[in-house]
Amino acid sequence: VRIATVGLGLLVVACSGGERAEAPKGSGSGSAEPDRRALAADANDLVPPGLRLPDGVEPTRYELSLDLDPASDKFHGSVAIGLRLAAPRDHVWVHAAELELGGVEVEVAGATRAGMIAPAKGDEMVAIDLGGVAPAGELVLRIQYTGTYHDDDAVGLFRRDVDGVKYVYSQLEAVQARRVMPCLDEPRWKVPWTISVRAPKSNLAVSNAPLASMTPDGDAAVFRFAPTEALPSYLVAIGVGPFAVIELGTVGERAVPFRVIAPAGTKAGALAVVRAATAPIVAWLEAYFARPLPFAKLDYIAVPDFPGAMENAGLIAFDVDLLLLDNTPAARAGYIELAGHELAHQWFGNLVTLAWWDDLWLNESFATWMADRVAAELATGRDHATAQRGEVETAVRADADPEAAALRRTIKTNTDIEDSFDAIAYEKGAAVIAMFEAWIGRDKLQQAMRAYLEAHAGGVSDSTGFLDAIERVSDAGVRAAFATFVDQPGVPLVTLERRCDGPTARIGVTQERLVPVDSATPVTTWRVPVCVRFPTGKPAGKAGRGKGAVAEGCVLLGGTAAEIDLGTPTCPAWIIGNAGDRGYYLAQVPAASTPPMAVLAPRERLGLVGDLEALLAAGRADPAAVTAIVPQLVATGEERDERAVLSLVGATEALVTDERLPAWRRWARKLLAKTVARTRVDGGAPMASGERQLRTERLMFAAFSLGDERVIREARARAERWLAGQRGAIADDDLGLVLGAAARGADRAFADRLLAKAAQLPVGARGRVAALAAVVQTGDPDAVTAALHAVSSADERDGEELAWLIRAAARTSETRPALFDLYADAAALAGVVETLGRRASWVLIGAFDEVCDTAEKATVLAKLAPVVTAIEGGDDELAEIETEIDRCVARRTALGAKLDLELGP
Ligand SMILES: [Zn+2]
Numbered sequence: 002v003r004i005a006t007v008g009l010g011l012l013v014v015a016c017s018g019g020e021r022a023e024a025p026k027g028s029g030s031g032s033a034e035p036d037r038r039a040l041a042a043d044a045n046d047l048v049p050p051g052l053r054l055p056d057g058v059e060p061t062r063y064e065l066s067l068d069l070d071p072a073s074d075k076f077h078g079s080v081a082i083g084l085r086l087a088a089p090r091d092h093v094w095v096h097a098a099e100l101e102l103g104g105v106e107v108e109v110a111g112a113t114r115a116g117m118i119a120p121a122k123g124d125e126m127v128a129i130d131l132g133g134v135a136p137a138g139e140l141v142l143r144i145q146y147t148g149t150y151h152d153d154d155a156v157g158l159f160r161r162d163v164d165g166v167k168y169v170y171s172q173l174e175a176v177q178a179r180r181v182m183p184c185l186d187e188p189r190w191k192v193p194w195t196i197s198v199r200a201p202k203s204n205l206a207v208s209n210a211p212l213a214s215m216t217p218d219g220d221a222a223v224f225r226f227a228p229t230e231a232l233p234s235y236l237v238a239i240g241v242g243p244f245a246v247i248e249l250g251t252v253g254e255r256a257v258p259f260r261v262i263a264p265a266g267t268k269a270g271a272l273a274v275v276r277a278a279t280a281p282i283v284a285w286l287e288a289y290f291a292r293p294l295p296f297a298k299l300d301y302i303a304v305p306d307f308p309g310a311m312e313n314a315g316l317i318a319f320d321v322d323l324l325l326l327d328n329t330p331a332a333r334a335g336y337i338e339l340a341g342h343e344l345a346h347q348w349f350g351n352l353v354t355l356a357w358w359d360d361l362w363l364n365e366s367f368a369t370w371m372a373d374r375v376a377a378e379l380a381t382g383r384d385h386a387t388a389q390r391g392e393v394e395t396a397v398r399a400d401a402d403p404e405a406a407a408l409r410r411t412i413k414t415n416t417d418i419e420d421s422f423d424a425i426a427y428e429k430g431a432a433v434i435a436m437f438e439a440w441i442g443r444d445k446l447q448q449a450m451r452a453y454l455e456a457h458a459g460g461v462s463d464s465t466g467f468l469d470a471i472e473r474v475s476d477a478g479v480r481a482a483f484a485t486f487v488d489q490p491g492v493p494l495v496t497l498e499r500r501c502d503g504p505t506a507r508i509g510v511t512q513e514r515l516v517p518v519d520s521a522t523p524v525t526t527w528r529v530p531v532c533v534r535f536p537t538g539k540p541a542g543k544a545g546r547g548k549g550a551v552a553e554g555c556v557l558l559g560g561t562a563a564e565i566d567l568g569t570p571t572c573p574a575w576i577i578g579n580a581g582d583r584g585y586y587l588a589q590v591p592a593a594s595t596p597p598m599a600v601l602a603p604r605e606r607l608g609l610v611g612d613l614e615a616l617l618a619a620g621r622a623d624p625a626a627v628t629a630i631v632p633q634l635v636a637t638g639e640e641r642d643e644r645a646v647l648s649l650v651g652a653t654e655a656l657v658t659d660e661r662l663p664a665w666r667r668w669a670r671k672l673l674a675k676t677v678a679r680t681r682v683d684g685g686a687p688m689a690s691g692e693r694q695l696r697t698e699r700l701m702f703a704a705f706s707l708g709d710e711r712v713i714r715e716a717r718a719r720a721e722r723w724l725a726g727q728r729g730a731i732a733d734d735d736l737g738l739v740l741g742a743a744a745r746g747a748d749r750a751f752a753d754r755l756l757a758k759a760a761q762l763p764v765g766a767r768g769r770v771a772a773l774a775a776v777v778q779t780g781d782p783d784a785v786t787a788a789l790h791a792v793s794s795a796d797e798r799d800g801e802e803l804a805w806l807i808r809a810a811a812r813t814s815e816t817r818p819a820l821f822d823l824y825a826d827a828a829a830l831a832g833v834v835e836t837l838g839r840r841a842s843w844v845l846i847g848a849f850d851e852v853c854d855t856a857e858k859a860t861v862l863a864k865l866a867p868v869v870t871a872i873e874g875g876d877d878e879l880a881e882i883e884t885e886i887d888r889c890v891a892r893r894t895a896l897g898a899k900l901d902l903e904l905g906p
Contacts, residue, residue, distance in 0.1 A: 047092070049123030052414065053187065053357075054094055057087035060185045061139065062192050062228075067181075068199045069206070069241045070221075071160055071167035075147050080182045082142045083192075091134045093142070096179035096186035098125040099157070103145035109135045116142065125179055125415065144183050157181050158239070161305040163264040168242030170304045170318065172311055175358060175418045178234035189356045189461050191231040198224045200241045207240045207262050209315040211298050230296060230314065231459050233354050238313035240302050249276045252283040253294040261324065262316075263303040271325040274336050275301070281379055282341055286348065286371070291451050292458075294344075295352040310339055312346035312368075319343075330382035331690035338388070341375030342368045353454055356461040358418045362408040362487075363467060365422065366430020373431065384691055386604040387641045389435075390582065392428040394611045397587065399424035400492040401619055403520045407490040408433070409464045425490075432585040433486045439583040440482075440530040441475045448474045482528035482557060486585070491515065493527050493586040494621075495579075499594055500564065501572035508533055508565045508576060510558050515587055518620030519891035529558045531565075532580040536600075538571030551600065553580050577601060582608030587615055592626055598633035603641065606634065610645040617652050620892035624900040627653060631672045640695050643676060647698050654706055655853055656893050656900050659814075664904040666707050677703050682715040682739060684732045697738060704742035705778075716742035717751075720775075723768075724754055736771035737805075744778035752776050752784035756791065765799035773802060777809040777816055785810050785819040793829050798836040804844045807833075811848030814857060821864040834871050842878040849882055853889035861886075 061083035068077040084093060105116035109131070119128035129142060151159040155172045157180030162168075171181065179186045198206035199221050206224035213227045229237075240262060247261045247269045259279060261272055269276075279299075287293055296315040307320040323339060326332040349371070350364040369392070377385045399405055408430050412418055438446040453462065453470035464487050472480040494515040500507040514525040532555040541550040554565040567573065575596035578588025582604045589612070598606055609630070616622035627649060634642045650669050657665045670677060680699040688696065703709040704716060720743035722730035731739045744751065755772045762769035776788040789810065792802050810816045823829055824845070834841045845868045849861050862883070869875035 047119070047121045047128060049121060049126060049128075050094055052124065052412070054096070054126070054185055058090070058093045058185070059085045059087070060190045060192050061085050063182075063184065063194045065182055065194060065196045065237075066199070067197070067239065069158070069169050069239070070201055071169050071204070071241060072201070075149055076158060076169075077145075077147050078182055079143065079145050080184065082144075082184065084140050084142060086135060086137050086140065089134050089136050090131070092119055092128050092130045094123060094126050094128050095142075095144075095183045096125055096176075097127050097146070097183040098179045099149060100180070100183065101147045102127065102183065103147070104143075105129055105145075106143040107131050107135065108141040108143070125176070127183070146183060148181060151180070155304070155307050163305055164266070166243060166265065168244075168264065168305075169240065170302065170307070171237070171239045171313075172307075172318065173237055173313075174235040174311060175422070176235070176415050178237060181237075181239075184234045186234045188233040188235060188354050188358065191233050191354055191459070191461060193228040193230065194232055194237055195228045196226045196237070196239070198226075198239060198241060200224065203243055204241050205244045205246065205262075207244070207300060207302065207316060209236070209238055209296070209313060227297070232314055232351070233461075236312070236314045236351055236354075238302070238311075238316040238318065240316070247272060249279070252280045252299055254284075254287055255293045257283075257294055257297065257299050259299045261301045261303060263321065263324070264305065267303065267321075267325070273328050274326040274333050275324055275340075278333060278337055278379070279340060279344075282337060282344055282375055285375055285378055286341075286344055289371075289374075289447065289450075290348050290454055292348065292352075292454060294347055295458075296347060310343050312343045312350060314347065314351045317343045334376060334380035334383035337380040338372045338376040338383075341372035341379075345371035345375070348454060352459065353457040354461045356463045357412070358421060359410055359412050360463045361410075361418075361421050361426045362430040363462070363464065365426040366408070366434060369427045370431035370434040373435075382689075384641055386607055387644075387691070390604060390607040390611060393432045393582075393585070393608075394615070395424045396429035396432050396585070397492050397515075397611070397615050398618070400429055400490065401515050401517065401615060403516050403523070405490045408487045429492075429585070433483075436486075436530060436583055436585045437471070437479065437483055439581065441471075441479055445474045446471075478528070478557065482530065485527040489525055489527065491523075491525050493525075493529050494589060494616075495529065495531055495558070495584075495586045496589045497531075497533060497576050497578045497594070498591060499572055499576065505570055506567045506572045508535070508554070508567065508573075509562065510556060510565060511562045512558055512586070513561070515615070515619055515621075517618075517888050517891065518895045519888060526559075526561055527586075529586055530584060531556050531558045531563075531578075531586070532584065533565060534577040534580045535567060535573035536575065537567075537569055538573075555580075575600070577605055577609075579605070579608055579612075581605065587612040589616065592623060592629065595626065595629065598630060598637065603639065606637070606642055607645055610634065610642075610649050614649050614652050617649075617656070617896070618892070620888075620895040622896065624653065624656075624896055624903050628668075628672070628903050635673065635675050640691055644695055644698055646673065647676065647702050651702060651706060653900060655851065655889060656896050657904070658854075658893075658897070661901065661904065664901075664906065668904045670707055670709075673702070677707065677709055677712075680709070680712050682712060682719060682742070684735050700738055700742060704745055708745055713742055713745050716740075716745075717747070719743065724758055733767055736767055737774060740771045740775035741778045744775040747779045749779070749781050749784055752779040752781050752787075756784070756787055759788075759791065764795065764797045765801055770799075770802050770805050774805045774809045777806065777812075780813065780815050782815060782819050785816045786822060789819055789823050793823060793833050798832065800836050800838060800840060803833060803836055804840055807844050808848040812851055817861070817864075824864055824868050827867065830867060830871055834868075842872045842875050845872065846875060846878040846882055850885045851889075852882075852886045853893055855890055858883070858886045858890070 064081040066079045102118050107114050107116040114132045116132045117130045119130045121128040151157050157177045158169055158171050160167050160169055176186055178184050196208045200206045202220055202222050208226045210227040210229045214225045216223045243265045244262045245265050245267045249259045252259045283294055298315050300316045302316055302318050303321040303324045304318050305321050311318040345368040349367040355363045373389055376383055406425050449470040453467055468480050468484055471483055491514040493512045496511050498509045500509050510531055514522055516522050534551055534553050537550045537552050539550045556563050556565045576590045576594045577596050578590050613622055613626055631646050634646045676699055680703040703712040716739050719731050719739050755776050759769045759772040773788045776784050792806055810820045837844050852858055852861055869879050
């Protein structure tokens with residue numbers, strides 16, 4: 002009877018008698034033997050299932066007990082997994098990695114029997130032999146195991162040492178839960194977790210849910226937590242240590258307690274920003290979603306040396322330095338954006354979870370987009386236009402790569418999952434959401450978001466679920482348009498031109514995919530909402546006295562070409578190709594239609610400059626446009642415009658050959674004369690972060706790109722005082738910048754003094770790293786050799802020092818030979834590779850990403866041969882560098898002659 006329920010196909014296989022070699026050797030009850038043979042012959046199973054777990058085995062709950070002693074290198078665990086089988090089976094697959102699995106028990110139909118770990122192994126999966134066939138329905142699997150802390154990274158359970166005391170933390174996203182417990186480690190499985198932790202008595206344990214009880218147990222205590230809401234494995238979180246628990250009141254409409262769990266000794270006063278800024282963020286999000294914070298508590302856990310933040314339900318992890326903040330507007334704005342992201346995940350990701358990692362954008366794009374909204378509402382003093390434009394440019398840089406992934410991506414391996422946390426999943430998705438929000442209207446998008454959460458709360462969804470929600474609130478065609486951005490990679494390049502030959506003027510609009518000039522363009526068309534602004538030729542109303550009226554026109558560009566009818570015979574004097582910079586596309590208009598900068602909104606100006614820079618990077622811009630717009634942008638006197646043009650002009654430097662560099666410097670200096678004049682070497686009074694950033698960018702441009710004599714002279718005077726040991730001569734933050742500027746074109750004697758000073762300083766000290774990297778700026782090959790020798794042959798080597806120095810030396814043709822000598826010395830190279838560790842390929846090979854010449858490329862490739870063999874994964878990095886160099890050469894070929902005309906003699 003049981004067999005019959007499995008289906009005819011199985012019986013056919015059983016009759017064929019094909020038993021598999023890897024069928025489990027049983028510890029099971031003998032009575033089930035005939036069934037087992039039949040089931041083992043079923044093709045569905047003992048063949049490892051590949052990346053995904055098979056359907057038909059569904060977890061219903063977990064009871065996880067961990068014995069966590071931070072002083073021991075291993076931890077012990079026991080997990081009970083409630084499973085529901087869709088059909089009878091004699092084994093199941095679970096994820097487990099780096100765990101030593103011990104006893105297995107199976108509780109089925111009220112009886113407990115022994116199971117065992119089957120020999121069949123999948124990719125981070127094991128098969129569990131159920132000790133006989135279990136019927137369709139519920140069973141419980143109990144597994145004892147031992148695991149190891151990951152102390153060198155933040156993966157699975159890991160430890161950090163604070164003042165000689167060890168703490169335990171967790172990071173399970175994306176696919177690391179399997180390093181902490183055997184589980185069905187896919188986000189589609191959302192179930193309650195009942196967690197208990199045994200920890201030394203002097204410690205405290207925390208997890209996603211509130212503490213239910215604490216029981217002493219010898220030298221230890223057992224912390225039992227309430228069952229969680231339905232959670233996927235990647236959101237489970239745990240911490241153990243002698244924590245300071247800082248109560249910060251309550252947040253949200255349900256008055257949820259809010260606490261920070263921090264290393265012992267952390268003072269509440271250091272959390273002033275977090276204390277003041279968090280409740281308003283939660284309140285704003287609750288109002289937006291029309292749903293309360295979906296978890297019973299809100300704890301932050303402050304983790305030392307943690308890469309960023311992680312949205313674990315009810316226990317959000319932050320790097321400790323992201324919470325202990327000076328109470329400045331910049332720090333507050335940074336916190337609001339970061340916390341806005343992690344808190345938005347409590348709804349997007351935690352309440353509604355992606356069904357599979359191919360839709361990671363549903364988590365990250367939404368949180369990124371929402372964080373911008375939160376910051377725009379709550380972070381005063383933040384330059385929202387610059388911040389949001391910066392994200393768009395990050396997205397465009399990634400999306401201009403012909404190999405870029407789509408938002409909904411293909412996942413083939415676990416590595417693909419970990420690699421998908423990138424600029425596409427975060428910034429591109431945020432930019433696409435913002436575009437459609439502008440197209441359908443804020444209220445409509447908000448309705449769609451609320452409907453999406455309502456439909457899937459407590460469960461999972463996917464891109465289709467979100468597009469369904471969009472379709473319900475918007476006009477026909479919006480869903481299909483949105484889908485073209487979800488399913489296709491790349492960013493549209495929209496070219497606009499005036500057509501004034503008919504009874505009414507029109508703007509012609511065409512689209513193609515932006516790709517580098519040397520790559521074959523794959524044919525892609527999107528349904529892009531394109532909006533333009535243009536002058537009507539009529540006088541403006543009262544508000545715009547003296548200026549002409551400006552109108553806006555939009556089209557949903559479906560195929561490769563469309564027209565916007567302006568409804569007036571007047572030919573527009575200019576076109577703003579991306580009105581409000583709301584669209585996720587690059588707009589290109591002919592030079593003769595470029596608007597005067599004064600008519601552009603701040604965000605539109607940044608968009609125009611950013612698009613031009615992206616087109617330069619692709620080898621497809623008109624360099625004449627740079628000469629035309631830069632002086633106008635400098636004239637606005639806005640910090641953000643100045644930073645944008647510094648970046649734009651800087652991007653043209655790589656397009657000129659060494660011989661034409663003097664001409665480029667004359668041209669750039671003329672365009673940016675005001676910037677050079679404003680450059681200050683003296684850090685002076687404390688500055689707001691935007692101002693500080695601008696000062697750094699000016700100084701780098703004046704000293705390193707232009708070789709400005711006044712700036713270098715001033716930097717040298719400061720460096721002299723620093724070399725003479727004068728305290729405070731250069732602020733710590735400025736050491737690299739000022740010493741580097743001072744060393745530009747300096748003689749060997751100055752280089753020797755830098756070397757002598759470096760020798761007096763402890764290995765890895767900031768001043769020492771800065772002094773050694775500054776030696777490279779003198780351009781003296783012998784001095785660079787001496788610096789490399791000092792760092793690479795020292796008894797104590799420091800990875801940070803090596804990385805700085807090597808990357809600096811790789812940048813110019815005069816200093817590269819010193820580096821090549823190091824690469825040719827097998828013993829020295831081996832030591833350097835070991836010290837650099839995981840950074841080795843990025844430092845030793847990746848450092849050559851600025852080479853832009855075919856002959857130089859041949860030399861570099863030849864000299865890199867021994868390095869590539871010495872480093873694991875070296876060939877991949879080399880292939881990337883080759884692509885970078887080829888693209889730069891192609892860009893130079895495409896644009897060099899036109900730029901040359903701009904530079905003049
Ligand atoms: Zn996130």
